[in-house]
Amino acid sequence: MEISSWLPKETRSITEHLAIALREEIIDSGYEPGDRINPRLLSRRMQVPRASVDAALRRMVDDKLLDGSRGGARIPLITTVDVLDLYAARMAIGEVVLRSLALRPQRYLVPVQLALRQVEASAPTRSGIDVEDADLHFQQELARASGLRESARAFEALTLRLRLFISILQLDYSPASDRIVSDDRAMFRALSRVDAKTAIEVWRGKVDNAVRHMAGLLGRRRFDQELWTQLTRSLG
Numbered sequence: 001m002e003i004s005s006w007l008p009k010e011t012r013s014i015t016e017h018l019a020i021a022l023r024e025e026i027i028d029s030g031y032e033p034g035d036r037i038n039p040r041l042l043s044r045r046m047q048v049p050r051a052s053v054d055a056a057l058r059r060m061v062d063d064k065l066l067d068g069s070r071g072g073a074r075i076p077l078i079t080t081v082d083v084l085d086l087y088a089a090r091m092a093i094g095e096v097v098l099r100s101l102a103l104r105p106q107r108y109l110v111p112v113q114l115a116l117r118q119v120e121a122s123a124p125t126r127s128g129i130d131v132e133d134a135d136l137h138f139q140q141e142l143a144r145a146s147g148l149r150e151s152a153r154a155f156e157a158l159t160l161r162l163r164l165f166i167s168i169l170q171l172d173y174s175p176a177s178d179r180i181v182s183d184d185r186a187m188f189r190a191l192s193r194v195d196a197k198t199a200i201e202v203w204r205g206k207v208d209n210a211v212r213h214m215a216g217l218l219g220r221r222r223f224d225q226e227l228w229t230q231l232t233r234s235l236g
Contacts, residue, residue, distance in 0.1 A: 021046045026075065026167040033077045033168060037066070065161055078165055080215050080224060086161060087211035088231035093155045094139070094207070095200050098187070100146040102196035108145045109191060115141040119184050123177040132166065132173040135180050142187075169214060179209070204232075 021042055025031065029041070039057060043050040061068035067076040101108065115138040122130040136159055143155040173180065183206040190199035211228065 026170075031075050031168070033075050034067075035075050037073045037075065039073075063157065063160075065164055075168060076164070078168060081227070083165065083211060083215045084224065084228050084231055086158060086165065087207055087214075088228070090155065090158045090162070091204060091207045091232060093151050093158070094142075094203050096151050097143045097146040097148060097155065098191070098199045098203060099196045100148050100151075101142060102191050102194050102199060104145070104147055106192070108147070109188070112138070112141045112145050112188060112191070116184055116188050120181055123181045131177045131180055132171070135173075135184065136163065138184050165214065171214065176209075176213070180206075 025037075025042060025045060029038075031037070037057065039050060039053045042057075043053045046053065057066065057073040058068075060066045061073050065076075067074040101112075115134070119131065119134040119138050122134040140152075140156060140159055143152040146152060183202055186202045187199045187206075190196070190202065215224075
């Protein structure tokens with residue numbers, strides 16, 4: 001079957017591949033915030049030259065995805081403010097993306113629909129990691145289909161950071177599988193009806209649930225409702 005030129009091509013960079021491999025390494029090796037990353041192990045896991053891994057790690061340090069303040073590349077520390085900041089930024093860019101996508105011809109929703117099917121297929125496994133991967137891919141396809149290059153790039157950069165946060169906190173999304181599928185379906189239906197308002201309402205609720213879940217895993221500190229409201233108040 002011939003693939004139409006408007007369908008998005010595979011655009012994962014070495015940095016994104018490394019972020020995914022690093023997540024697996026964090027889970028398997030028990031990395032904790034502040035630990036130094038072993039590039040040799042990542043090179044072996046990814047089956048790419050050590051020099052490529054070293055270059056990607058330096059790029060991730062430059063992009064503030066990893067901590068390079070004490071030499072090498074280390075797992076960053078995560079604070080509740082970091083979590084709220086990250087999700088507030090993704091919420092804002094996501095709203096811009098959804099508004100733009102709702103105005104585009106329906107054919108641009110095809111890759112989004114394909115990504116939604118992956119979310120639906122992953123949820124029954126209750127594997128957690130699978131549904132999280134599929135959901136983040138679905139969100140990235142929304143950004144890519146929006147036609148907004150800068151917003152899509154910014155959203156992708158935030159998604160890489162989110163993947164790292166998820167890895168460090170070892171989040172299990174399996175209990176939220178049904179909600180993830182429901183929200184993604186609702187957003188797609190709204191976009192299909194050119195209903196940006198409903199899509200954005202679903203998106204805001206989805207992000208709100210996610211940030212509360214992640215912030216709650218930081219332990220002793222309570223969720224800072226006042227700060228979260230201040231960060232997101234003007235987005236409505």
